[in-house]
Amino acid sequence: MARKIIEKFEIEYLQVLGEDGRCDEKLMPKLSDEQIKKLYETMVLARTFDDKAFSMQRQGRIGTYIQAKGQEASQIGAIFAIEDKDWLFPMYRSIAALIARKQPMHKVLQYFGGDIKGLESPKEVNNFPISIPVGTQTLHAVGAAWAAKLKKDKNVSLAFVGEGGTSKADFLTGMNFAGVFQVPAVLICENNQYAISVPRKIQTYAETFAQKAIAFGFKGIQVDGNDVFAVYKVVKEAVDNARSGKGPTFIECYTYRLADHSTSDDALKYREKKEVEEWQKKEPIERLEKYMRSKKLLDDAYKEKTAKEAKEKVEKEVEIYEKLPMPNKEDTFKNMFEEMPFQLKEQYEEFMKNG
Amino acid sequence: MAKINIVEAVNSALAQEMEKDNDVIVMGEDVGVNGGVFRATDNLQKKFGPNRVIDTPLSEEGIVGTAIGMAAYGLKPVAEIQFSGFLFAAFDQLFSHAARIRWRSSNRYHVPLVVRTPGGGGVRAFELHCECPESYFAHMPGIKVVCPSTPYDTKGLLISAIRDPDPVIFLEPMRIYRAIKEEVPEKEYTIPLGKAKIAREGNDVTLVTYGAMAKYVLQAAEKIQDKVDAEVIDLRTIYPFDSEAIINSVKKTGRAVIVHEAPKTSGFGAEIIATINEKALLSLEAPIVRVTGYDTVLPMAKLENYHIPSEERIIKGISKVMSF
Structure with a gap:
């Protein structure tokens, strides 16, 4: 008989790049100057797109x-x-992830403009359609990773979930399957502090979201989610581990939603302006700029050029979006099944006749 | 040709498809070492190994959700949900994802998934172990629903379901899992989804049914054959369903009785009646009669036989439509 500690756990936190733009060189991931610039340019592009899409929503x-x-x-x-x-x-x-993953920006606009075709993945990558129900995508990521493992492909699944999503059964059971079957999945929780209006404290009493992985038998780690170097480093390690057969990782990116939940939300109803201003200081792009300036990777001319090019790219994509034709009215019928079942075919024929 | 029952027919279809196609895998609770609580997957793990016949954690949404990811990636999972009453935990995964991934991805991904589950009452099973969820899924755009009633049909329909590129709910008739033995070819064969079977030819009345009820409807038809010459249509699949077979029969007989175990209101019988009204109203000699479960929960063992359509109730239904 005994009463003793049989397991102990620790949760690691990683920050490479401080809020002031100073970096711990020992922790710095291997990234060339070109890669750092590419990261910066992509982040600026995603932000520029985000601002533009927001104003386009306001303009209808x-x-x-x-x-x-x-x-x-x-x-x-x-x-x-x-x-x-x-x-x-x-x-x-x-x-922002989709833009970095080659999803054309006009397709993102196409989707939010009301045409499902915007979710179509470019051929050269495997982008799943974004999940609308919260947390359910965890299971698909785990299933695809599991299939890759069974087929002996060296492919990895990467899924995003919000901290609100960690309360869902599908997320938790997904984590469990990932652990049990040691699938090559990297599951990322973007803890942006709010699920619409509900603060993270109401999602869990646990000190971190990262520690949820412990219950499922694999590694959970928290990173400064506004530090692009820390995120890259931790995800890269997790992806390398997954690819080499070492199983899944759960990563909590500690970040903040600077915008409202959606264009239909007003976040001032549930959070103070001061809080947003405090987080604005920890914002990821400016922090990277400070670092790059100190390393002579960025000067005013490059910064302006990057901003200008991003704006031009976004405007070009907006133009493509606005010239897109109406979707074919029959597509909805055609994409339900490989072959239209009898009942649907009958309705389709009537639909085409009557309009 | 060997005489086998429905459970053995399921096993035979699974084994043959797994033999033929390495992408076919079986997953679920107790399907591996135990061979399934009904033994439908008996010996499959021994034959194909634990990577293709997978015992999963106890989570229906987990089984269906991961199977969706596997199917989209390129496998052909056949997921077993131990009892259809537990399928509701996976409802969101089926409705929000499996059914519409093809549409949402503009055909880039599709979900060749089969969810097998035993349905229906009559075996004195425990609560929620004998549900009839077929109409929920027939009402779910993007999903096909199969309800076999014999060993021969089970094998041919399951092979078709596995080869189907879209998600299929395969609702096995628990009550008659072992009640019928018939000769089933050892070699593979398919029965197309959406084609009904004229289980008995007749001229006086059309009896439309599916799943376990088919056996009892046939028995009722035989019992009253001296008075009434009934035609029995076993739908086999309810989405899509063979409206042509129903209409042709009703045009001939002018009368119809629909039999299912599921509750009456919004049950699949309503859809059949609507179809007859749309396409054969003027052939009708009498209002259509439904013999179904009631709008109650299915009671436990002691009362369940009051609720599941019995031979007696089916005969009463036939008499009613004949005496109009």
């Missing part, structure tokens, strides 16, 4: 839109750690 040029503002480091840092052949399971806020 697209429908409801979900901003990723403030979460660019979490999303883009992670995408930089995977390869084209890997599988991405995004959620509705993963817009």
